[in-house]
Amino acid sequence: MEEQPEGPMSHTRRGRRPGQNTTRQAVLDAARRRFAADGFKATTIRAIAADAGVDAALVMQFFRSKDELFGAVMSISPEALSRIASAYRGPAESVGERVARAHLAVWESDQPDADALRAMLRGAIANEKANTLLREFIEARLSEGARQSASDSHDTEVRVALAASMLVGIVVGRQIVQVAVLAKEETEAIVRHIGPALQTLLAPRP
Known part of the structure; x- marks a missing residue:
């Protein structure tokens, strides 16, 4: 698997996560960085999912909306x-x-x-x-x-x-x-x- 370059968006790799709790935390970490970098309005669930290396649908299983994800962060x-x-x-x-x-x-x-x-x-x-x-x-x-x-x-x-x-x-x-x-x-x-x-x-x- 290709290594991501060092930097603010280099925190994840794509692939299967070892467990639900770990995956949820990866989404939260990705969301925290994305919200901080882009602001609330410009941030999308799709972008957060890509940063976390998961599908957008999985993000929505954990958090029903961008509001709820922001609230969790x-x-x-x-x-x-x-x-x-x-x-x-x-x-x-x-x-x-x-x-x-x-x-x-x-x-x-x-x-x-x-x-x-x-x-x-x-x-x-x-x-x-x-x-x-x-x-x-x-x-x-x-x-x-x-x-x-x-x-x-x-x-x-x-x-x-x-x-x-x-x-x-x-x-x-x-x-x-x-x-x-x-x-x-x-x-x-x-x-x-x-x-x-x-x-x-x-x-x-x-």
Whole structure:
């Protein structure tokens, strides 16, 4: 078998893996490097599979989506991802408050998911690649639920970017910088304030 040259993508060889756990770990290692190199948006399951030396279908057996694979790499549980996704189920006229509540619940809990997300955020503040990775991941979550503009996709992108910036900024103020008045405020009070703004951004009236 041909040896791969030394470098950031030289971590695998094609062929049968000795066991399921080893194969799963190889996929996680490949995904971690690929996400770091290309960002969330540009990374594909096919590219990760190629790096790990396995079929894309096998990757999907371990992880049902790119979101879930990213969550596993970053130690974010499928339950946390599902909680955010579930915010978009329900009446359109209250999606802003549901999204605000779901994001804050995941980011500010005492569970390992929150620790992983806050670690990502601290890294994003200091590192451009980490910044891009986190931004694209959050925007992808919001894009899935945002009401698409019928004739202006750029408008949708701007609204999603603003919503993502708002949510990240609030977490930075409460958890990282710890602005006193924000850090002490009850979560539901924050939700009441930002819910209407997120509502306008994610589900604008025609």
